[in-house]
Amino acid sequence: MMIEGTQEYSLNMGPQHPSTHGVFRMVVHLDGEVVTKVEPKIGYLHRGLEKMAESRTYTQFIPYTDRLDYLAGPHNSLGYVQAVEKLMDTEVPERAEYLRIIFAELGRIASHLVMIASGSLDISGWTPWSYCFRDRERILDLFEMTAGNRMTPNYFRIGGVSQDVPEEFMPALKSFLEDMPEMIEEYYGIFFGNEIAQSRMKSVGILPKELAENLLITGANLRASGVQYDVRKAEPYGIYDRFDFEIPVLYGCDTYDRHFIRLLEIQESKKIIEQAYKDIPAGPVMTKVPKVLKPPVGKVYHRVENPKGEMGWYIVSNGSTKPARVRIRTGAFVNVQMLPEIVKGWKIQDLVTIFASMDLVLGEVDK
Amino acid sequence: MVSDILRVRVSELAARFNGEVEENMGELELTVDGRYILEALTDAKNFADVPCDFLHDLCGMDLGDHLEVVYQLSSLRGPQRLRIIARVERDNPVINSVTQIWKGSDFLEREAFDMFGLQFRGHPNLKRIYMWDDFEGYPMRKDYVIESHEQRAVMRVRKEGE
Numbered sequence: 238m239m240i241e242g243t244q245e246y247s248l249n250m251g252p253q254h255p256s257t258h259g260v261f262r263m264v265v266h267l268d269g270e271v272v273t274k275v276e277p278k279i280g281y282l283h284r285g286l287e288k289m290a291e292s293r294t295y296t297q298f299i300p301y302t303d304r305l306d307y308l309a310g311p312h313n314s315l316g317y318v319q320a321v322e323k324l325m326d327t328e329v330p331e332r333a334e335y336l337r338i339i340f341a342e343l344g345r346i347a348s349h350l351v352m353i354a355s356g357s358l359d360i361s362g363w364t365p366w367s368y369c370f371r372d373r374e375r376i377l378d379l380f381e382m383t384a385g386n387r388m389t390p391n392y393f394r395i396g397g398v399s400q401d402v403p404e405e406f407m408p409a410l411k412s413f414l415e416d417m418p419e420m421i422e423e424y425y426g427i428f429f430g431n432e433i434a435q436s437r438m439k440s441v442g443i444l445p446k447e448l449a450e451n452l453l454i455t456g457a458n459l460r461a462s463g464v465q466y467d468v469r470k471a472e473p474y475g476i477y478d479r480f481d482f483e484i485p486v487l488y489g490c491d492t493y494d495r496h497f498i499r500l501l502e503i504q505e506s507k508k509i510i511e512q513a514y515k516d517i518p519a520g521p522v523m524t525k526v527p528k529v530l531k532p533p534v535g536k537v538y539h540r541v542e543n544p545k546g547e548m549g550w551y552i553v554s555n556g557s558t559k560p561a562r563v564r565i566r567t568g569a570f571v572n573v574q575m576l577p578e579i580v581k582g583w584k585i586q587d588l589v590t591i592f593a594s595m596d597l598v599l600g601e602v603d604k
Numbered sequence: 605m606v607s608d609i610l611r612v613r614v615s616e617l618a619a620r621f622n623g624e625v626e627e628n629m630g631e632l633e634l635t636v637d638g639r640y641i642l643e644a645l646t647d648a649k650n651f652a653d654v655p656c657d658f659l660h661d662l663c664g665m666d667l668g669d670h671l672e673v674v675y676q677l678s679s680l681r682g683p684q685r686l687r688i689i690a691r692v693e694r695d696n697p698v699i700n701s702v703t704q705i706w707k708g709s710d711f712l713e714r715e716a717f718d719m720f721g722l723q724f725r726g727h728p729n730l731k732r733i734y735m736w737d738d739f740e741g742y743p744m745r746k747d748y749v750i751e752s753h754e755q756r757a758v759m760r761v762r763k764e765g766e
Contacts, residue, residue: 453708
């Protein structure tokens with residue numbers, strides 16, 4: 238008997254699948270090898286951080302924020318502590334502001350390195366992976382020597398940072414910055430300039446500008462679709478308005494550009510850290526804040542540019558020691574929605590590359 | 605900083621829908637009844653000169669006697685920001701979905717439904733997103749009872765014959 242036509246079937250990918258970078262699960266509907274539909278299923282890492290925040294004091298919640306985007310811990314806490322400081326009208330010492338910027342941008346570089354590394358690993362490129370992780374290790378060492386933790390430093394406090402950096406921090410940072418141009422050259426040579434990488438990624442998974450805006454995509458994924466928008470420039474928080482840096486933008490809208498824009502952003506982060514390294518003043522790193530924090534009644538919405546997309550902190554205070562509501566808008570959670578839109582018609586091996594280019598981290602998707 | 609022109613636009617909008625405007629800490633906030641939310645958001649999206657055309661966040665909020673849906677609007681082309689709050693009844697929390705304006709509000713609305721039990725009318729796929737499908741209750745509501753460790757331990761004991 239001859240079978241006419243083809244039959245659609247569904248395949249379950251994840252939550253334990255090496256290419257899903259965590260515990261992401263998707264039900265893939267396939268026609269042969271061609272993807273017809275993808276249903277993302279999330280919630281495997283849901284810890285209920287928003288609910289937890291309501292039963293903890295403002296200070297007690299800081300370590301939890303690091304666990305949102307665990308590849309770039311400092312930037313999450315930066316958003317949270319700045320939102321609470323806005324609510325309480327607290328001034329932060331100059332040195333602490335600079336240290337915060339240095340840590341946040343180092344976190345961004347570390348996060349982007351992991352993204353480039355795992356992106357190359359998904360198309361079987363082992364060497365770029367080992368190069369990126371080798372260099373990321375140096376950033377984690379910097380975190381470790383200051384705060385004791387590597388991925389979730391828990392370094393920021395409401396009113397400053399927990400302690401000053403140790404003596405050996407600044408020389409180590411300087412040598413890292415000096416080695417960076419060579420590293421970037423290496424990544425370019427071995428991954429972005431590679432013919433196989435280019436043929437696997439160029440013009441795959443197009444996300445047009447209008448669709449990206451309608452899907453509320455933020456962060457580097459939006460900038461790779463031709464929208465030059467970055468909260469650090471549009472609504473500078475902390476002391477970002479003092480630094481001279483560019484917002485990279487690419488117009489290819491494809492998987493390659495979503496990878497490549499991260500490399501460009503690493504270069505801009507390097508510029509910021511270099512300026513902060515040059516200008517950092519001496520002085521205290523923590524302002525005087527009361528032992529028991531009681532922000533006045535009010536609400537605040539604070540936005541920061543996380544490596545994975547824009548993060549928004551909506552904090553409602555009822556005047557007590559615990560917040561009435563902490564809402565965390567994470568970039569990666571909203572960005573998941575681009576996956577079903579852009580994979581239609583691509584083969585299953587392209588699905589893996591497209592997924593890698595979205596740069597999701599499940600800690601942020603599932604909260 | 606809130607620009608004067610945005611202030612004018614928002615007060616016009618408030619007059620149309622009988623809403624209240626508040627401003628503190630440099631943030632403009634408009635509170636309206638949940639019935640008018642679709643019209644209010646469409647108008648805010650099409651404000652002349654200061655369009656608030658990017659839905660930055662959508663979340664639920666429990667105030668005890670009623671629920672709220674909070675919309676944080678901004679724009680990719682300007683500094684304008686606006687927060688619109690829609691009031692809904694606690695017993696019958698029905699509100700129009702904004703997925704027809706912003707496709708990306710799909711997941712945000714599903715999350716608000718999952719956590720607060722807000723019913724978004726017109727949503728294409730209103731299912732729980734974080735919790736499993738047969739989970740009972742809405743965890744982010746203030747009256748949700750968190751089980752103690754002892755209770756949970758009892759629940760984990762498997763009944764005989766299961």
